[in-house]
Every structure is written in structure tokens, then in C-alpha cells.
Amino acid sequence: MVTAADIQAGLERNEFFLEYQPVVSVADGRCVGCEALLRWRRLGRVVGPQEFIPLAEETALGGLLTYHTIETVARELGPWLLARPHLFIGINIPPALLGRGGIEYAAQKTGYDQTLRNQLVLEVTERGIPDGIGMNEMEEAARSGVRFALDDVMLDSANLAVLSRCKFHIVKIDRRLVADIRPDQPRPEWLAGLAALLAATDLQVIAEGVETPAQAQVLREAGIPMAQGFLYSRPLPARALQAFQAWHETPAAERARPPGP
Numbered sequence: 001m002v003t004a005a006d007i008q009a010g011l012e013r014n015e016f017f018l019e020y021q022p023v024v025s026v027a028d029g030r031c032v033g034c035e036a037l038l039r040w041r042r043l044g045r046v047v048g049p050q051e052f053i054p055l056a057e058e059t060a061l062g063g064l065l066t067y068h069t070i071e072t073v074a075r076e077l078g079p080w081l082l083a084r085p086h087l088f089i090g091i092n093i094p095p096a097l098l099g100r101g102g103i104e105y106a107a108q109k110t111g112y113d114q115t116l117r118n119q120l121v122l123e124v125t126e127r128g129i130p131d132g133i134g135m136n137e138m139e140e141a142a143r144s145g146v147r148f149a150l151d152d153v154m155l156d157s158a159n160l161a162v163l164s165r166c167k168f169h170i171v172k173i174d175r176r177l178v179a180d181i182r183p184d185q186p187r188p189e190w191l192a193g194l195a196a197l198l199a200a201t202d203l204q205v206i207a208e209g210v211e212t213p214a215q216a217q218v219l220r221e222a223g224i225p226m227a228q229g230f231l232y233s234r235p236l237p238a239r240a241l242q243a244f245q246a247w248h249e250t251p252a253a254e255r256a257r258p259p260g261p
Contacts, residue, residue: 002052006042007061011068016040018072019235022244023090023206023228026220029252031245033088035123035228036073037235038065062094074116076238081119087245090121090149098124098134118145121170125151129162142167149206155193168203175209175229181218191222198223 010016020034040047056062069091081087122141138148149170153159154177163171173194180188198205207219210229219227233244247255 002047002055004055004059004061007040007052007056007065010040010042011061011064015042016065016068018069018076019237020077020241021228021235022233022241022248023088023226024232024248026207026216026224026227029232029248029255030250031248032086032226033090033121034241034245035090036069036092038069038092057094063097066091066094066097077241078116080242081116084245085119088119088121088147089116090123092151093122093124098137120145121147121149123149123151123172126158126162129166135166139167142169152208155190155197160197163197163201163203170204170206171197173205173207173224178207178209178211178215178219178229181215183214186214186218187222191218194224195222 017039019037019039021037022031023033023035024030025032038049038053040049040052053065056065073089073091077089081089142148147169148167149172150159150162150166150168151172152174153171154174159171162168177188177190180190194205197203205224205226207224207227208229210216210219210227210231212231216227216231236244
């Protein structure tokens with residue numbers, strides 16, 4: 001059983017590290033960005049995020065882990081991202097960081113305040129929607145170029161209420177909905193609801209948890225532009241992500257062509 005004291009000790013012992021989940025263009029397979037995923041190697045095993053993230057978010061440790069994540073991204077990928085302004089990096093943000101200057105503090109502390117601001121996508125879950133002060137900070141950050149994504153979207157009434165209240169640029173479709181795309185149900189009902197939402201807004205969409213070519217084909221036909229999941233890649237260390245992106249810089253059809261004169 002993990003405690004807050006264990007998490008604090010893990011930070012002090014530098015046990016936390018990052019992996020990066022590539023995000024690809026559904027249309028042509030190009031790598032368009034990634035999501036930073038916090039990992040914890042403790043007592044010889046990697047602790048699953050569900051074992052420590054909810055606990056950390058209930059304390060000040062949520063902010064500390066987020067600052068650690070942002071600083072690690074800046075160190076591992078900062079210059080690489082600056083050289084590739086067409087890529088974005090998604091970072092999960094807990095409720096404690098929204099409002100009272102949390103985003104600005106993190107930006108200044110890591111150098112994101114000017115350089116990588118337009119490449120940042122801060123990911124917020126429905127349970128992490130802030131109060132009025134936090135929403136004001138979200139709006140101010142958005143005006144300066146930062147984008148926000150609503151994560152784990154199930155397209156239910158609660159999600160839609162959140163989208164109507166807060167300024168989001170991207171919605172991330174929950175992997176449970178993507179898993180509903182099966183041979184016996186190739187076009188589940190939620191696709192029609194998503195189409196209606198997109199017709200009424202300028203939101204971009206990332207589908208999470210894509211695992212089969214059939215799911216990718218349905219998403220492509222539905223006009224969903226971006227996806228992540230094991231079909232494309234597992235989460236990768238920084239150097240492996242860079243190699244993945246280099247290989248997937250060009251559309252899949254061009255990569256398949258044999259070299260010629």
C-alpha cells in the first residue's frame with residue numbers, strides 16, 4: 001500500500017521517470033506529438049499510476065509531481081521540441097495546479113514561459129476541473145498560446161457540461177469508447193454524438209487506446225484526426241520517442257516506397 005510519505009521519499013530518491021506515448025495522425029501515420037507519462041520505479045517494480053496519482057492529487061504532492069514532470073520534459077525533450085515546432089507535448093495537470101498561479105509558476109520555473117508555450121497541451125480530467133479562479137488562469141494561459149485538453153472523455157452529459165463551461169481545444173476520447181469498436185459493432189452510437197459535437201465546435205480530437213487496424217479504419221472514416229495506442233506504439237523513453245518520430249516524420253505511404261533514383 002502506497003502512502004503520501006512513500007511518494008515524497010520516491011521524489012527525494014529520484015525514483016520517478018517519464019515515458020512518452022506517441023500521438024499520430026490517423027490519416028497518414030505521421031507522429032504529431034506525444035503525451036508525457038509519469039512512472040515510478042519502487043522496490044524493484046514499476047508502480048502503476050492508478051496506485052499513486054489519485055493519492056498524490058489529494059495533497060500538495062500532486063503539484064510537486066507535476067513540476068517534476070515538466071522539468072524532466074524540459075531536460076529530455078526541450079531543445080528537440082524547439083527544433084520541431086509542429087509537434088506538441090501533452091502533460092497531465094492536477095486540480096491543485098490550476099489557479100493561484102500554478103501554471104505560471106511551472107512555466108517560469110522550467111523556461112516554458114516563452115519558448116515552448118505554443119507546443120504545450122495541458123491535459124485535465126473531469127474531476128480536475130477547477131474553480132472560478134482556476135478557470136480564469138486557464139483562459140489567460142490559453143490566450144498566451146497554451147492549449148488545454150479534456151482527458152478521458154466519455155461523451156456523457158457531465159463531459160458536455162464541462163466543455164460548455166471551460167475553454168478546451170482538444171478532447172481525448174476515452175479508451176473504453178474506442179474498445180466499443182468491434183467486428184460485431186463497427187460503428188457504435190457514440191460516433192454520431194461525437195460528429196454532432198465536432199460540427200458545433202472547433203475542437204480537435206485524439207482517440208486513446210487504439211489497438212487494432214479495424215479501430216483505426218473506423219476512426220479514419222469518422223474523420224477523427226489523431227490517435228494514440230498500442231497499435232502505433234507503446235510508451236517510449238525519450239531517445240526511443242525521438243527515433244520513432246524521425247521514422248514517422250513522413251506519411252506511411254511514402255515510408256513504404258522503396259528507395260530509388
